[in-house]
Amino acid sequence: MPAAKKSDEETKEVKELNSAEPAAEVAAEDVDDGEDDAEDVGGETTGEAKKKKKKKKPKKKGGAKVAQSSPPRVGLSKFFPDGKYPVNEEQEYKDDNRWRTTSEEKRYEERVAMEDPEITYNNIRKAAEAHRVVRQHVRQWVKPGMAMTDIANMIEDGTRAVVEENGLEAGVGFPTGLSLNHCAAHYTPNAGDKVVLQQGDVLKIDIGIQVGGRIADSAFTLNFEPTYDKLIEAVKAATDTGVREAGIDMQLGELAGYIQETMESYEVEVNGKTIPVKPIKNLSGHSINPYQIHGGKSVLLVKNDDPTKMEEGEYFAIETFGSTGRGRIVESGECSHYAKRVDAPHVPLRYEVHVRSKAAY
Template sequence: MIAPVKKPDEMPPVSADGEEEVEEVEEEGDPENQGAGGEGKKKKKKKKKSKKKKMEQTEPPTIGLSKLFPDGNYPQGELQEYKDDNAYRTTSEEKRYNERMAMEDPEVTYNNIRRAAEVHRQVRQYARKYIRPGLRMIDIAETIEDGVRALVEENGLESGIGFPTGLSLNHVAAHYSPNPGDTLVLGEKDVLKVDIGVHVQGHICDSAFTLSFDPTYDPLLEAVRAATETGVREAGIDVRLGELAGYIQETMESYEVEVNGKTLPVKPIYGLSGHSIIPYQIHGGRHGKSVHSIRNDDQTKMEEGEYFAIETFGSTGRGKVIEQGECSHYSRAIDVPPVDLRLNSAKSLLKSINKNFGTLPFCRRYLQRAGEKNYLLALNNLVAQGVLNDHPPLCDVRGSMTAQFEHTILLRPTCKEVVSRGDDY
């Protein structure tokens, strides 16, 4: 049913802040029922109504989340009940109490995780419409990163980009982000992995998806997405990591892709895995846990309160990767003993890295944005001294295609929250 359209002179006035204003009107009683004094029996007043127009995100996204969510409460992700022996957690009074205590504890910061996830959802929503063949990879990366910085309201190490935007193509599975001067252009036959990281107070939302403009590789994308969903569904408190990997593997290997009349199995990529996440450390630090895509004997269990990235990579190639190509990703090594740096430029660069990134991964473009110039010698020196880790692109055999999907999940006391869930994946 279509509502009638009001004429201009019937439209209620709108205040400067977007509120709809309604004038107060007095209604006299029925003249026939007036008393001796000529006064009506009753007067009615229409209450003033106000309706605030909800602010909406722009395209490209530029409005910070604090303006879209002025109460400071950000949307929950998808909630899933635990399975089997942990099903009791949903109604357990003890676990519900633990949940309340967690919500009151500022160091747990569920809300910060959700803020990072909402930034991720809104930025990738635009990115999925914006990305198309013919665009330079560096423009895609910077468009995504500009959106993250604006929406998370970047503020030093308090909030910002969680790691360099991954835009790995085709046989390159991970760790490619364009360096300054990169002229690579996205092609119609390319398979593009888009890996975006957002952090709030070090709590990182790590989530990725794959785009293909050639329907030939739709089954590859479907296989990897289904494998990630299996990992998300089967993950939970007390689940053994080796068994979880087996469920992921079984799902992915049930798919195949037909390329030029040849049927190719989809293989999980050995050595690329999901991982636990702790504040300011994307791979969970020295004692981090890994969620592989191939069954193994790891008896380590997931535990209450842990935060995981469930990511899977599939390939039409050999299912193994090697480091290959120009490096863009770097991160400061954790718990490195003091090193006597002889180059003054290395000392200066390390100071800048500590200030701007801490232990968060970064790339060369971020160094330039921080004002660093002629830094390559110092950067390589810090890698050689073990102060920095370099992370070159990870590649399967040339000619193969790879895909990636990823979600971050929070193992709450009462339920599992898929914080990065969106309408798209």
């Protein structure tokens, strides 16, 4: 559902250029390639650029029964006292790349290449589980008539509680995106914002949760009447395709083509007129580095000639945006997202002291 993440500089609201039709809408979805739950098709996942066989979520055994509150305020450690978090969805390699999962030697090499695979995977799974808990509550709780500020506060308060916020060790990954209608991404209410969610709105909700610097960057779209159901279905299907086809050695330009093909197979009927769903050309998914939401590689939504490959040990947010407009965005509106530049140059700062004698006056 929602998508498009924070840049390394100030990021303004990203708004879709409307077509001649007055009701151009945008839906989006993104997942971090790895974890998912059955509730959200294409769901929210997180993980390394490798695929494995899909497994069912293991049932917790023994111990006292713990129930999550509503809104969610019970930390994950109460549900997983052993500190081990569920694996959830894994995708298996196919065809010429299947040897990556059948070769014991290759799997060993990949484990050795990671600094600490067990800790890394567990951090990602914890962030994904926290995202799942918060997301499920948001789906039930958000309704027309709510102020956008209240929605943002509810999401981020729930995130901090469930993931058990602890400085840089765990907490909110980036400002919550709450982008309405033609606004594709990067809107969150600033202080004094008075916008209220309406019955006919299409709302992209983009939630980030980090554990040990590993960011679960995932989003989804909500609507409250059926006009744009097919638009949301299109971006879910496109995200599913992106996750299924992603993996080590996949060329990013080729992956974009698979996403585009799926997205463009859908149409939306609005006021008796059939409108094709278009992927937004200048938005993309991306790789994720520790404590860095944009890792340098981009997964566009339209087929291109980028030969860059996904590599061992990399993590990606597979993000798809579908539009009933022109399929391109422009930046406008207030800035609501900020991030520290990881490549900012060193600037020496000096404090100059000027001393004057009383005689000078």
